[in-house]
Amino acid sequence: MIYIYNCYGGTHSSILAMAYHLKMLDENHEPTKDEILKLPNFNKLVYGNCGELFYYGSDEDENKVYVVGRGRSKVLIPGLYNLASML
Template sequence: MIYIYNCYGGTHSSALAAAYHLNRLPKDRIPTKEEILNIDIFNKLTTKDMGRMIYHGNDEEGHKVYTVGRGSSKALVPALKELLLLVNEDHQTTDKVILSNASPTVPIAMTFGGLFSRRLRIHFIGVPLLIKGAQQTYHNIITLVEKTKSTARTTGKNVEVLENKNLEVNKLF
């Protein structure tokens, strides 16, 4: 099985989801500023990295975990799905692929933090907002990852796209 978490830039909410999925963040408490900033790609990617699949490791069951930033494209995830279906059909692979949208977990602090830090390069404003947003939404990230894993165990589809729009998250605005 392959998990691919996606979000706008691929460097905040999907990075948190991948880190949690791989047990690199705590399950029993909100991560510290240092733990968040130590995530391999957290707040480090640029627009040039959008569309690039980034491998983060294998989970406890041996499943590969990736992230991708999709930017404002509404076509990237459907194109990935179609490509994966073609590859699966042509090569009769048996790996399930779960594409999970982490964007519904993003609170306003993280949105503005990303804008200030990544787009405007005003890190002294952006990074504290990103940390605050990451800590605010951490329980939502946990919910998203657990739902993603649960769906992966039960779906009969070879490629499953989770938009997570109906995810029961605590919107913190």
């Protein structure tokens, strides 16, 4: 399976979701500011990165985990869904 987390910029909530999924953050305590800021690409992407898939690794079941920022696009997510169904 492939997981694709998405949010407007692909640099905040989707990065946190990916980090919890890949166990980069401990779900048993609230992360510190430093832990969050050390996450890959947290608050580092720009609008030009919208639509670009970033691979962050595989989980314990070998599922690949990606993050994408969708910006204002209303066609990106349906397009990804269609692509995934073709694969």
